[in-house]
Amino acid sequence: MNFSAKQVVFISFMLFSMFFGAGNLIFPPFLGQSAGDHLWAALAGFIVSAVGLPILGVIAVAKAGSLNELNLRVHPIFALIFPFLIYIAIGPGLAIPRAGSLAFEMGAAPFLPENLVESSGSLLIYTIVFFGLAAWLSMYPSKLISLFGKLLTPILLALIAIIFVRSLFDPIGSFESPIGNYRENPMFQGILEGYLTMDALAALAFGIVIANTLTAQGVIDSKKKSRYMMYAGLGAGLLLAVIYLILGYLGAGSSSLGQAENGAIILSNIMTYLFGQSGTLLLGIVFTLACFCVSIGLITSCSQFFSTAIPKVAYKVWVVILAVLSTAIANLGLTQILQISVPILGMIYPIAIVLIFLGLFDDMIKRNSYIYITVIGFVALYSILDTINKSLLNNVWSEGLEILPFYIEGIGWLTPAVLGLIVGYLLGKVKGASSVTRTNP
Template structure:
């Protein structure tokens, strides 16, 4: 039975809040959190501040709300977030989330980012593919070994090396302020960011995948808060929110500086294909060869700790819902699939992850907002069904439009895109799901609040007849 009273009635200490905040920071801050803000800065140039404002909503505020959604609804994972829509939807949503932050895109990126930043620049071009093959095999072999043994080695190493990594990162920040590469306000702006920098920054925040990760890892944080004695749901939510604000504020600060630094790099470098290249250029500019090698080593360890968390969470969740397959078998399949995907390279992974994120993020956003506000309507399945149902078609259109040209520029792709832009408001901003979702919410809430009156009238009519 759910606890309704706290086991610990005393306020948590600053140290306890620091522990929870550090856990949240560690769960959210991974490979993509470094490369995408820098790339955003290069794309936005002089408009970096407006782009950052949009980026912070989906890369900072939304992940915080995703953790709160787990706490408010007392969920045990992603499955429970989608449960008001039935077990089929809940299971499908869970699989898609784990596949996206897992073997298809998120986990392979933990190997490709340190490779593209640290190893690839040192190799001849002809050895790029072989180098990635060997590096990713060793990387996911290590992730499998640590997770298989269920060892605390990587956690212990992370406690030492992650702070060192952050110290080096902040040293780059300091150098960037003391000796900036250029003036951010004077840098060129790419075409997409000339007039829609806020909304493009908003969409770029999808790439961090942190809102999806928050749904997958939120239960870890909520459980940790319970272990500190805050078992009453309202108190648990308050502690989670407060610790979440501290953690996401720290991440938000790092994002702002990284975006600014990315824009200043345009004084010396062209816009790169991805943030991994830009990060490598920036580190080499400020710290030279030795600093680059040291930071690349620490980045590899940091990404490895993230990979261990991802593969373990994937295996645990899938073993829970598909118990005939053991935890360790799921773990092996996860690591093998991530290894295979990683060898397509960072650019390919980013290109093909974008359509899935454009499809999943509208669902994630409406489910997060519905979960956080669910006490207002008692998690009524009708409200969920109407909001999610109205969001589905725009999300599908956005997915098709975000595919690489082989799909998006095909006759079918262009036909859908033309229809989307003529019919749905804000389609040119990538926000065409907003109006349908609001319509669904108005209809759903209206039905929920007016249903008692309708039921009463129906009962009266039945009695009279």
């Protein structure tokens, strides 16, 4: 079966909605205000990492056929453990409950009396309804193309377009001088900010949803499926880039409204300036819709993964389990969960990035098992040590780790990755290519 251009657009819309959550709304305006008249260089760097890495993640999974096939190139044990860490960290362990909490803070709390906002019962009722609806819509993943592609994504894009057009007729202000690292190295700082979105993890996780959706739509051939997954990744990436440009532009002109500590405050100031009190309502709708789409995408992808990994528990049962868990965590321990989950995300993110690049260049390295093992092993060792240093030892080891290039910037794993590549290549040469080359899946 061949997909029409219209169907590919809908799948791209679907993937875009699964990526575009509250964090994606908040980062670009803050970058824009900080970068000032260095905006375009900073945004170029931001798009390279915040859009480029997720697209490459989707393409890597598509080339391999599945995330499991990609993981198996490292080791069967790695293929068992690593995806569990990904799905737990970006699912019920962090992203799903955070989405419900942020939707309440930005979409409901501004319109409630102060006593209700401070009441734990308000958040409980809201998250029960929020995750109940998300779970209900996640029960039928084959219908996600219609839900996202034809309804939710067009609404979200239309709302952002309204905000942008309004800003053209009523300019917020001029760009100010850049601050911090945006003065000297705006593009590099933008790359680092985009890296911190950690959307490449979501790209690995969402691959299963896109693949299963294509199968449900009648695309059985693996090559066609991979091609359409790549098209969806490129389409979603283009939409993300356009939205980031708009949000960054709005943020850059917002300095006249006052400096803010985060992107949420910047957006609130912008919306109040452009639309008055109704701006709070419009922003609440945008935040709620973005969080809702991401929640559905994450519940769906996590449930499909866990139902495959533990087939005795059906997909719909996993949907309910994840919705209930997310509701409980959002109400009872989100702060504590963040303290645990954020370091775990920081630990597995470098591993995910090098896995993506190994998958992309698999033909070049001829599936040398040693390269996969040594690169992933060296980066994993570094990530574990760095996580222990920052989370448990109060940076006692930082002085030693700082000898690694770019450690302070947050990408100290580059050196272990290069070393692993060299060691793996040499091991492959010594052991003989025939002993390390795998057949195509």
